[in-house]
Amino acid sequence: MTDPIIKFDKVGKSYGSLKVLDGLDFEVKRGEKVTIIGPSGSGKSTVLRVLMTLETINDGVVYVGNEPLWHEQRSGALVPAGEEHLRKMRRQLGMVFQQFNLFPHMTVRRNIAEAPVKVLGLSRQDANQRAEELLEMVGLADQAHKYPHQLSGGQQQRVGIARALAMRPKVMLFDEPTSALDPELVGEVLNVIARLASEHDLTMLLVTHEMRFAREVSDRVCFFDKGQMKEQGTPDELFTAPREQRTRDFLKAVLNG
Numbered sequence: 516m517t518d519p520i521i522k523f524d525k526v527g528k529s530y531g532s533l534k535v536l537d538g539l540d541f542e543v544k545r546g547e548k549v550t551i552i553g554p555s556g557s558g559k560s561t562v563l564r565v566l567m568t569l570e571t572i573n574d575g576v577v578y579v580g581n582e583p584l585w586h587e588q589r590s591g592a593l594v595p596a597g598e599e600h601l602r603k604m605r606r607q608l609g610m611v612f613q614q615f616n617l618f619p620h621m622t623v624r625r626n627i628a629e630a631p632v633k634v635l636g637l638s639r640q641d642a643n644q645r646a647e648e649l650l651e652m653v654g655l656a657d658q659a660h661k662y663p664h665q666l667s668g669g670q671q672q673r674v675g676i677a678r679a680l681a682m683r684p685k686v687m688l689f690d691e692p693t694s695a696l697d698p699e700l701v702g703e704v705l706n707v708i709a710r711l712a713s714e715h716d717l718t719m720l721l722v723t724h725e726m727r728f729a730r731e732v733s734d735r736v737c738f739f740d741k742g743q744m745k746e747q748g749t750p751d752e753l754f755t756a757p758r759e760q761r762t763r764d765f766l767k768a769v770l771n772g
């Protein structure tokens with residue numbers, strides 16, 4: 516593995532007096548599968564939302580590839596980025612949300628094909644073909660002409676994954692992709708993500724409360740607390756021999772809870 520494809524360099528983010536990211540230093544390398552775990556409110560989702568340009572930052576620099584995400588170089592200085600730069604940078608990332616956010620009035624196939632047509636300029640025919648290949652991959656080839664409300668939550672989330680992949684992002688972000696699902700539907704979604712992780716060299720950054728899953732799919736697990744990364748390691752290092760007391764307390768609470 517080589518250069519970082521994502522880098523947070525002393526990134527600060529606050530809502531009023533609440534510091535959500537506190538001088539955060541964090542990197543993900545190309546092709547790496549990284550999971551962020553940590554208590555509620557530790558800033559995990561904010562990291563993904565900042566990358567997706569859904570939240571601004573107050574301090575520091577975020578890099579995607581080797582380019583600043585929220586800034587542009589002008590005459591050697593970093594200045595706040597304009598909308599065109601943000602749009603270009605955002606295209607490198609795909610995100611799967613807790614709430615699937617599918618368009619209710621579009622068929623499953625159209626949900627997946629719409630952005631490739633509108634944003635990437637693919638022909639409708641090529642976009643439909645891409646959508647059908649992705650539906651096959653997530654095990655929903657026979658659901659292309661249904662509407663989201665005709666699918667289970669697990670199926671809708673698999674469409675959400677196909678939709679993000681249709682834009683051929685360099686990095687896939689997953690924000691607690693199973694937390695809105697009934698327990699019996701969690702497995703089918705985790706299986707699709709695990710297969711993606713093992714069969715593709717896509718970079719993946721996941722926030723999850725599913726510790727067993729984090730252990731299985733990740734190259735590296737990062738423990739966040741109070742807007743900082745407090746500890747990181749391979750799944751084995753972090754889950755079997757955490758160094759920090761705060762990590763031990765957290766794991767004890769979630770694994771026994």
Ligand SMILES: Nc1ncnc2c1ncn2[C@@H]1O[C@H](COP(=O)(O)OP(=O)(O)OP(=O)(O)O)[C@@H](O)[C@H]1O
Nearest residue numbers: 530533535553554555556557558559560561562722
């Ligand atoms: N738009 C907002 N306005 C004010 N506070 C916010 C906003 N969005 C998030 N927060 C607060 O920022 C903190 C960090 O939120 P974030 O969603 O990143 O946490 P998290 O670690 O993902 O938590 P969880 O596991 O509960 O999802 C929380 O205390 C949250 O209430």
